[in-house]
Amino acid sequence: xxxxxxxxxAAMHQWCDSEDKSTEYTIQFMQDMCKVDHDTVMKxxxxxxxxxxxxxxxxxxxxxxxxxxxx
Numbered sequence: 001x002x003x004x005x006x007x008x009x010a011a012m013h014q015w016c017d018s019e020d021k022s023t024e025y026t027i028q029f030m031q032d033m034c035k036v037d038h039d040t041v042m043k044x045x046x047x048x049x050x051x052x053x054x055x056x057x058x059x060x061x062x063x064x065x066x067x068x069x070x071x
Contacts, residue, residue, distance in 0.1 A: 001043060008034045009044045010055035 012033050016026040030041045047055075 001040060005034065005036065005040070006044060006047070006051075006055055007058060009036070009041065010052065011059045013044075013052075014056060014059055 009030050012030045013026065016029055021029065027038070027041050030036070030044070031038060034040075
């Protein structure tokens with residue numbers, strides 16, 4: 001799986017977590033928003049905690065950058 005796909009999935013995963021969405025909703029949302037199949041989402045969820053944490057950190061750093069650009 002490409003790294004950009006992992007980042008997109010991580011961003012959608014973070015949003016679903018923050019909105020307290022169900023697992024079923026999260027899986028379908030990630031498929032729809034990232035235009036990937038069910039197997040790709042499942043492979044993303046099988047990544048280790050360390051990799052998920054790193055992806056989440058990168059997503060948050062992008063969010064911080066966009067906040068600064070909105071000045």
